[in-house]
Amino acid sequence: MASLRSVVLAGGGTGGHIYPLLAFADALRRHFPDVRITTLGSPKGMENDLIPPAGYDLRVIPAFQLPRSVNMNLLRTPDRMYKSSQAAGKILEEVQADVVVGFGGYVSVPAYLAAWRKDIPIVIHEVNVPPGVANRMGMKFTKNIAVGFPQQPQQAESLRDARVVGVPLRTALTQLDRAALRPQALYQFGLRPDLPVLFVSGGSSGARTINLAVAAAAKRLAHSGIQVLHVQGGRNDPFDVPADLPVPYRVLPYLSDMQLGYAAADLMLCRGGAITVAETTALGVPAVYVPYPHSNQEQKRNALPVVEAGGGVLVDNSELTPEWIEQNIIPLARDRQRLGAMSMAASRYGRRDGDEALLEFVLEAVAKSR
Template identity: 50%
Template sequence: MSELASAPPSHPLSIVLAGGGTGGHIEPMLALADALRRRPGADLRITCLGTERGMETRLVPARGYDLRLIPPVPLPRKPTVDLLRVPGRVRRAVAQTRALLDELEADVVVGFGGYVALPAYLAARRAGVPIVVHEQNALPGLANRIGARLAARVAVTTPGTPLHAGVHVGMPLRVAIGSLDRAAMRAEARTAFGLEADRPTLLVFGGSQGAATLNRAAVGAAGALSEAGIQVLHARGPKNTDVEVPPRTGSAPYVVVDYLERMDLAYAAADLALCRSGAVTVAELSAVGLPGVFVPLPIGNGEQRRNALPVVEAGGGLLVEDADLTPGWIAEHVVPLLTDPEALAGYARHAAAAGAPDADERLADMVLDVATGTGVER
């Protein structure tokens, strides 16, 4: 643990976190904030930066943190007329963020990428405030590629991430996930979802809104799964009301829910997950030792496939392209794995070995070292 004795005694250590926009930026930001707040004897002032259009307007206050809003700076992926407006937007956002950092007497700025991070990095550079960058994805975005060149320290989730001076720390996760004992909670979790105690269990989810490809394939394979004695917990997404509980052809239950409020219980109930491979999802499954069948989102720059590859190559999961996921593929690949306890246990061990459940504490050490001036050198 980092010592706080060198922090200036005149005011609380002021830590500014920039991670708004999507859950992939917000969740690790809040996990770090929680880890910092848990430090005994720490006199810290934690402020989160966001925009009025992001999920942070709901999630950050709900977790008890101060949220300050700054103008977003969307960066077009392709050359368009909108690209000409970017310099002016950046100047205005940087000026407002610089004023905010001065007001907060910031000792460090921690960025997680995205629309909020770029002006925070540039404003911190102008204000002489040290920067820490955390990259969630195996393929970094533009904001973090710029921020890494300005930062005192750079942390990455995935080993080998192509980011300047990146150090592997893993993905900061909520304590409920990072400290989860799946075996100890299995009976409680299966009872909570109406599942049977001793059947192999498949968890299907496609993120907070669900995923049509996963929904169709899983429901289509329901017969093969149930007849093999495999029960299913399927989060369809709150808008996908057309996904109904399929007729039971075997003895095993197939439970459909709109949304999983308690991912820790869902992970504890499962023996295998069928899911997308966003950075947070991959990190959570690895941290709790739950093997996954990863189905990368077929749009974007390929980062979801890259996120899953280290775990898959370590033997902790399978990878299937979105276009190849069918009921027949599940019957051919998932059913044999879930009905082979020895093979499944091996996948679980390899998944756990690839995880980093203490990433929140490791990143907190890094941030406090930089904030107090003991870890600014690379």
């Protein structure tokens, strides 16, 4: 097994790029307690809130505005890219990196470029079924590409030879026994044990459409005996929920301990962010996916295989109305048998060992380069 002394992890922007990076950092620490771990982030991304409290060294490099599609010419445009890749290169030199592992998001592009210039091995981890722009640019510099989900029949050409490793998930999730944690989770959120719980989360930044539609259906849900645990999401405006509901409807701004939400949930209503899909399937949480309608249908393509496997339901953003919730979510949340079958189907698609599998792949890439 190759040994590692110094690893640089690049990824930033929203939670979807940062949580896998952190989960991978934890796996590195477990296997190589003395390894130096340095993370590269951007000035304004959520990494600034999430990485330092997790105990890892975060170095911020100047922001680089990612184009909407792959444009390698940008890498030759000094004013756009120069500062960021110079800053990344200085850090790689200072920490004498053995390898750069990138998780996507605009901060990874300068990191890939700097590593390539210094002949440092690069590993790319791509979570989305259609690969993101930053990683697609990175793929010009390395063949070490790992993906989060099983290969799809219509897999992007660039990912056909990628290694399927799964998505590194936080240990609080990989070690979660939902049934065992459920009583504590319900108690903590002030929810009742005798009524189903709908867990609502629009991803790390929240989702306005989901927030407003569910809040507008609050009365119908409550009068059907469905409790709601509603996470608003980091960057979303508050919304109103009627005060006099007969059963609990809890609103939280953000939930750091997602394991509690997943333990409390009978059914989840969520976007189709790749990490959310990795988590619901790894944990066997039946879900109604409402993909974010932009970004190249990325989220629809993330969620579709789970839905086809029977682990979830898909609804278009434009169709998620209080009426749709009443007609579809209320009967589903009360149907224990169907939820049980969906949970099993979701589990068959998901996996919990993405951190270990990615580490193995990184070690192989380093060994190959020596």
